[in-house]
Amino acid sequence: MKPIEPRTLKGFRxxxxxxxxxxxxxMEKIKRVFELYGFEPLETPALxxxxxxxxKYGDEGEQLMYRFKDxxxxxxAMRYDLTVPLARVAAQHKNDLAxxxxxxxxxxxxxxxxxxxxxxxxxYQCDADIAGAPLGISDAECIAVIExxxxxxxxxxxxxxxxxxxxxNAIMLTAKVPPEKIIHGIRAIDKIEKNGAKAVAEELxxxxxxxxxxxxxxxxxxxxxxxxxxxxxxxxxxxxxxxPQGKEGFDELNKVFSALKEFGVSHAEIDLSLARxxxxxxxxxxETILTENMESRRFGxxxxxxxxxxxxxxxxxxxxxxxxVSIGLDRLFSAMQDAGLAEKSGTVKxxxxxxxxxxxxxxxxxxxxxxxxxxxxxxxxxxxxxKKQFSYAESKHIPYAVLFGANEKKKNEITVRDLKTRKxxxxxxxxxxxxxx
Amino acid sequence: MKPIEPRTLKGFRxxxxxxxxxxxxxMEKIKRVFELYGFEPLETPALxxxxxxxxKYGDEGEQLMYRFKDxxxxxxAMRYDLTVPLARVAAQHKNDLAxxxxxxxxxxxxxxxxxxxxxxxxxYQCDADIAGAPLGISDAECIAVIExxxxxxxxxxxxxxxxxxxxxNAIMLTAKVPPEKIIHGIRAIDKIEKNGAKAVAEELxxxxxxxxxxxxxxxxxxxxxxxxxxxxxxxxxxxxxxxPQGKEGFDELNKVFSALKEFGVSHAEIDLSLARxxxxxxxxxxETILTENMESRRFGxxxxxxxxxxxxxxxxxxxxxxxxVSIGLDRLFSAMQDAGLAEKSGTVKxxxxxxxxxxxxxxxxxxxxxxxxxxxxxxxxxxxxxKKQFSYAESKHIPYAVLFGANEKKKNEITVRDLKTRKxxxxxxxxxxxxxx
Numbered sequence: 001m002k003p004i005e006p007r008t009l010k011g012f013r014x015x016x017x018x019x020x021x022x023x024x025x026x027m028e029k030i031k032r033v034f035e036l037y038g039f040e041p042l043e044t045p046a047l048x049x050x051x052x053x054x055x056k057y058g059d060e061g062e063q064l065m066y067r068f069k070d071x072x073x074x075x076x077a078m079r080y081d082l083t084v085p086l087a088r089v090a091a092q093h094k095n096d097l098a099x100x101x102x103x104x105x106x107x108x109x110x111x112x113x114x115x116x117x118x119x120x121x122x123x124y125q126c127d128a129d130i131a132g133a134p135l136g137i138s139d140a141e142c143i144a145v146i147e148x149x150x151x152x153x154x155x156x157x158x159x160x161x162x163x164x165x166x167x168x169n170a171i172m173l174t175a176k177v178p179p180e181k182i183i184h185g186i187r188a189i190d191k192i193e194k195n196g197a198k199a200v201a202e203e204l205x206x207x208x209x210x211x212x213x214x215x216x217x218x219x220x221x222x223x224x225x226x227x228x229x230x231x232x233x234x235x236x237x238x239x240x241x242x243x244p245q246g247k248e249g250f251d252e253l254n255k256v257f258s259a260l261k262e263f264g265v266s267h268a269e270i271d272l273s274l275a276r277x278x279x280x281x282x283x284x285x286x287e288t289i290l291t292e293n294m295e296s297r298r299f300g301x302x303x304x305x306x307x308x309x310x311x312x313x314x315x316x317x318x319x320x321x322x323x324x325v326s327i328g329l330d331r332l333f334s335a336m337q338d339a340g341l342a343e344k345s346g347t348v349k350x351x352x353x354x355x356x357x358x359x360x361x362x363x364x365x366x367x368x369x370x371x372x373x374x375x376x377x378x379x380x381x382x383x384x385x386x387k388k389q390f391s392y393a394e395s396k397h398i399p400y401a402v403l404f405g406a407n408e409k410k411k412n413e414i415t416v417r418d419l420k421t422r423k424x425x426x427x428x429x430x431x432x433x434x435x436x437x
Numbered sequence: 438m439k440p441i442e443p444r445t446l447k448g449f450r451x452x453x454x455x456x457x458x459x460x461x462x463x464m465e466k467i468k469r470v471f472e473l474y475g476f477e478p479l480e481t482p483a484l485x486x487x488x489x490x491x492x493k494y495g496d497e498g499e500q501l502m503y504r505f506k507d508x509x510x511x512x513x514a515m516r517y518d519l520t521v522p523l524a525r526v527a528a529q530h531k532n533d534l535a536x537x538x539x540x541x542x543x544x545x546x547x548x549x550x551x552x553x554x555x556x557x558x559x560x561y562q563c564d565a566d567i568a569g570a571p572l573g574i575s576d577a578e579c580i581a582v583i584e585x586x587x588x589x590x591x592x593x594x595x596x597x598x599x600x601x602x603x604x605x606n607a608i609m610l611t612a613k614v615p616p617e618k619i620i621h622g623i624r625a626i627d628k629i630e631k632n633g634a635k636a637v638a639e640e641l642x643x644x645x646x647x648x649x650x651x652x653x654x655x656x657x658x659x660x661x662x663x664x665x666x667x668x669x670x671x672x673x674x675x676x677x678x679x680x681p682q683g684k685e686g687f688d689e690l691n692k693v694f695s696a697l698k699e700f701g702v703s704h705a706e707i708d709l710s711l712a713r714x715x716x717x718x719x720x721x722x723x724e725t726i727l728t729e730n731m732e733s734r735r736f737g738x739x740x741x742x743x744x745x746x747x748x749x750x751x752x753x754x755x756x757x758x759x760x761x762v763s764i765g766l767d768r769l770f771s772a773m774q775d776a777g778l779a780e781k782s783g784t785v786k787x788x789x790x791x792x793x794x795x796x797x798x799x800x801x802x803x804x805x806x807x808x809x810x811x812x813x814x815x816x817x818x819x820x821x822x823x824k825k826q827f828s829y830a831e832s833k834h835i836p837y838a839v840l841f842g843a844n845e846k847k848k849n850e851i852t853v854r855d856l857k858t859r860k861x862x863x864x865x866x867x868x869x870x871x872x873x874x
Contacts, residue, residue: 003754004488006529009513012484014526016533017477017540024478035784036808038815040454040833041461045559046483046515046545047449047503051441066484068505071549076446078483089451092443096453098832100818103454108483112508122482133818137801148808262801317440347472364574364699371473371585378475381537381570395535396477 011113011121017396022342023333027106029152030126030327034104037145039128042103044085046110050075056084056314058279064111078110082127083311083324090131090322091315100132106329120330129324131312135252139284139307140259142325146288146303147265149327154341157291158302161271162256165281165306166249168222170240171272175218181208183279189222190275194300197223222273229257232270252283276306283307284323292339299335303327346397349436350377350416355405357383362404366414366429373433393419400436448550448558454833459779460770464543466589467563467764471541474582476565479540481522483547487512493521493751495716501548515547519564520748520761527568527759528752537569543766557767566761568749572689576721576744577696579762583725583740584702586764591778594728595739598708599693602718602743603686605659607677608709612655618645620716626659627712631737634660659710666694669707689720713743720744721760729776736772740764783834786873787814787853792842794820799841803851803866810870830856837873 008014015023031041050067057065057080066078079085082105090101106126113119128145130138143160150158168189169182177185188203197219204215221239226232232250240246253270260268268286276285285306289297305325312320336342350370352363363379370377380389393401403415403424414432417424427435445451452460468478487504494502494517503515516522519542527538543563550556565582567575580597587595605626606619614622625640634656641652658676663669669687677683690707697705705723713722722743726734742762749757773779787807789800800816807814817826830838840852840861851869854861864872 001751003528003750003752006489006525006752007486008482008529009484009486009507009511010509012482014482014530015480016526016530017479020478020480023480035813036811038785038813040784041457042454043452043457043460045445045449045451046547047446047559049444049446052443066505066507068503070446070503072447074446088443089453091440092445093451093453098829102815110483122484137797137816137818259801262798263805313440314438315440315443347477348475360574361699364696368700374473376472376475378539379574381574392535 011115030149033149034128039102039104042105047076050077053077066110082125087312100130102130104128124329126327131322136255137259139256139323144263144265147267160268160288161274162268162286163274164249164253166245170243170246171221173243186275192273226270280308280311281306282309302332348376348398350400351393351398352379352402353389354380354383375436448552467586470586471565476539476541479542484513487514490514503547519562524749537567539567541565561766563764568759573692574696576693576760581700581702584704597705597725598711599705599723600711601686601690603682607680607683608658610680623712629710663707717745717748718743719746739769785813785835787837788830788835789816789839790826791817791820812873
C-alpha cells in the first residue's frame with residue numbers, strides 16, 4: 001500500500017517539543033498574570049452556531065470565517081475570536097455569573113487568512129475581559145495586564161499605545177468627515193504607520209470624498225504627538241473641544257491614565273492615530289508594539305484591545321459596558337524567537353543510561369525513586385552504544401545522565417554526569433536526589 | 438433589533454470558571470505526571486487533510502468525523518483523536534525528532550456522537566505516546582502514568598485492566614474463530630461487561646456463524662479470572678499455548694508485568710476479556726475503570742491505550758513500534774464531579790472592598806502592592822453596598838476581604854477579614870502581605 005503523504009494544511013503547523021515547551025511556558029506566564037489581576041478561566045466550544053458569530057467582524061471576518069453544515073445540517077462556524085463567544089456566554093449564563101464577570105481564555109481561533117503574508121490560519125489568543133465594569137480602573141487593568149505579561153516574558157522594549165474612539169470621532173468631525181463616514185475615516189487613519197501619510201490621504205480623498213487639504217489636515221491632527229494628558233488637554237482645547245464627544249473622550253482617557261499611574265504602568269502612551277480595525281469599539285482602545293529592534297515592529301500589534309459597550313446588546317438586548325485585552329500568542333512567540341527571547345530547553349532532567357542489560361532492574365529502581373522525588377526522568381530503553389544515548393540526551397536538552405554499571409553496583413553508588421560541563425561524580429542515591437531537586 | 442439567541446450546539450458546552458478552574462487543575466496535574474515520565478509537549482492543528490485521518494478509526498469513526506471543504510476547496514477534517522496526528526508528525530518530522538519520540542498532547546477532539554447517551558461532541562484527550570520503543574518498559578510506563586495521574590487527582594479506587602491482543606487472538610483461534618473474523622470476535626468480546634454474556638453469545642452466533650456451545654466456550658475462556666501472571670501461565674498451558682501467538686502474547690504480558698512491579702504499580706490486573714474497540718492495536722492493551730462506587734462504573738473507561746506497531750506504517754511505509762495512553766479528561770471530570778472529588782474553588786485570594794469613593798487612590802495602591810507580591814487580588818469597581826460586595830466575593834470563592842476606611846487610613850493600617858470564619862484583624866501592609874503569601 002502506498003503511504004499517505006504526511007503533511008499539514010497551508011496556514012496550519014505543528015509545534016514540536018522544542019518550540020511547544022517555550023510556547024507552553026509563555027501561556028503559563030500569561031495565565032499567571034491574568035489570575036493575579038483577578039480574571040478566572042472560561043472555556044467555550046470551538047464550534048458555534050453560525051448566527052452567533054456572523055455579522056460581528058466586518059466584511060473581512062465574514063470572508064475568513066470557517067463555516068460548514070454539521071451532521072444535523074446546522075450552519076456552524078469555527079471560533080473566529082474569543083470576544084464574541086464571551087458576549088454570548090455573558091448573555092446565556094447571566095444568572096450563574098458573578099457581575100462584573102472577569103474571565104480569561106487562552107485558546108486557538110481559526111481564520112482563513114492569506115498565507116502569503118506569513119499569516120497563520122490557526123493561532124492562539126490570550127484574552128482577558130471584564131463584562132459589566134464602568135470605565136476607568138477596569139480599562140487601566142487591561143492595559144496593566146499587558147505590561148505585566150510583557151515583563152514576565154522578559155520583553156523590555158515595548159510601547160502600549162492608548163487612544164479613545166470618542167476623541168477620534170471628534171477629530172473626524174473637526175476635520176469635516178460626515179458622521180456616517182467616520183468608521184471609514186477610522187479605518188484609513190489606522191494605516192498611517194503601515195502605509196504612510198500619503199497613501200492614507202489618497203484613501204481619504206477617494207473613499208470619503210475629502211479635498212486634499214482636508215485629508216492632510218485630518219492626518220495632521222491625528223498624527224499630533226501628545227506626550228501626556230497635559231499636552232492632550234492643550235491640543236484638545238485648541239482644536240477639538242468644541243465637539244462634545246471630544247470632551248467626553250478626554251475625560252475618559254484622563255481617568256484611565258490616572259488609574260494607570262496608580263498601577264505604576266510606565267509603557268503606556270497616548271497615540272491619537274491609533275484607531276483599531278474592529279467596528280465594535282466604543283471608547284478606550286490600545287495596541288502594543290515591540291521596539292526591541294526595528295525588525296520587531298514588522299510583527300505589528302502583539303497585544304491590543306478596547307472597550308465595547310454595545311456588543312453584548314446583540315445577545316442581551318441591553319447595553320452592558322465591557323472592556324478586554326487580547327494577547328496574540330503566536331505573533332508574540334515569532335517575535336520573541338526573532339529577538340532570541342524564546343529559550344530552547346527541555347523538560348526532562350535526568351536520563352538513566354542503559355549500560356548493562358543485566359542491571360535493568362536496578363535502572364528501573366533508580367528511575368522510580370527519581371520520579372517519586374518529583375524529578376522528571378527517563379531511562380534509555382535499549383542498550384545501544386553510548387554515543388547514541390548521549391546524543392538522545394542532547395537532542396532533548398537533558399542536563400544530567402546517570403551512569404550505573406557493575407562497579408557502581410558493587411560500591412552501592414550512582415555516577416551522575418553533568419552533560420554540559422562533562423564533570424561527573426559518584427553519590428549515594430539520597431545525595432543524588434538531594435542534588436537534583 | 439431582535440437579540441440573537443445565545444446558545445451552544447448540541448453536544449458542545451461552556452465551562453464556566455467554577456468548573457474550568459477544577460478542570461484546568463486536573464490538566465496541570467496530568468501534564469506534570471507526563472513530564473515526570475519523560476514526555477514532552479507537542480501541538481498539532483485542529484484541522485487536517487481528510488486523507489490523513491480517514492480510514493483509521495473503523496466505520497463508526499468515518500461516520501462521526503467532522504469534514505468539510507475549506508476556502509481552497511480542500512477536503513479537511515477536524516481532529517478525531519490525538520494518535521493519528523501523532524503518527525503523521527512522527528513521519529513528517531522524522532529527521533527533527535529524538536528517537537524514541539516521547540510526546541504528550543492535551544487537546545480537544547471532535548466527534549459527532551449521539552448526544553442522547555450523554556456524550557459530548559467536543560472533549561479533551563490527554564495522550565502520552567512513545568514512538569520507536571520496543572515492548573516492555575515503555576508499555577509499563579504508559580500504565581504507570583495512569584496510576585500516578587489517578588493518585589495525583591485524588592482517586593483512590595480504580596482498576597487498570599491489562600491484556601494482550603495476541604493472547605486474545607490465540608483464545609479466538611482456540612475457540613475455532615476463523616482468522617479473518619477475529620476482529621469481529623474481539624469487538625463482540627469487548628461488550629461482555631456492558632451487554633452481558635448472553636447478548637455477546639448471540640452476537641457471536643449471528644455475526645461469526647458460531648454454534649451456541651462454541652460461542653459460550655469462547656466467552657468462558659475470555660472470562661476466566663487470572664489474578665496474576667502465574668495463574669495466566671497455568672491457564673495458557675492448559676488451553677491456549679498450542680497457538681504460537683498465545684506464547685508470544687504471554688511472554689509480552691509477562692515482560693510488562695515485570696516492569697510494572699519495578700515501578701511499584703499496584704492497580705493493574707490481567708483481564709482476558711478486555712478487547713478495546715479500535716482496530717489498530719497489536720499487542721498490549723489496557724483500560725481504567727473507576728470503582729469508587731458502583732455508579733462510577735457507568736462512565737466506562739476513563740483512561741486506556743495500547744500498542745500499535747503498524748499504524749505508523751500508513752505514513753512511513755515501514756513499521757515503527759509504538760505505544761500510547763489516553764486519559765479522557767471530560768469523562769474523568771464528570772466521574773469526579775459525581776464522586777465529589779472535583780473541588781469548587783476560585784483563583785482570587787483577596788477582594789479589596791470599595792467602601793469610600795475618596796479613598797480610591799489608596800485602594801489602587803494596596804491592590805498594586807498585593808499584586809506585586811504575587812497575590813491574586815481585585816478591587817470592587819463600584820462603591821455599591823457592602824452586601825453586594827460580599828456576595829460577589831462569595832460567588833467567586835474569594836477567601837479574604839480587605840477593608841480600608843477613614844479609620845484605617847488614620848492609623849495607617851489595613852483590616853483583613855477571613856470571609857469563612859468572619860474574623861478580622863488590623864495589620865500593617867507588610868504584615869498583611871506576609872500573612873497572605
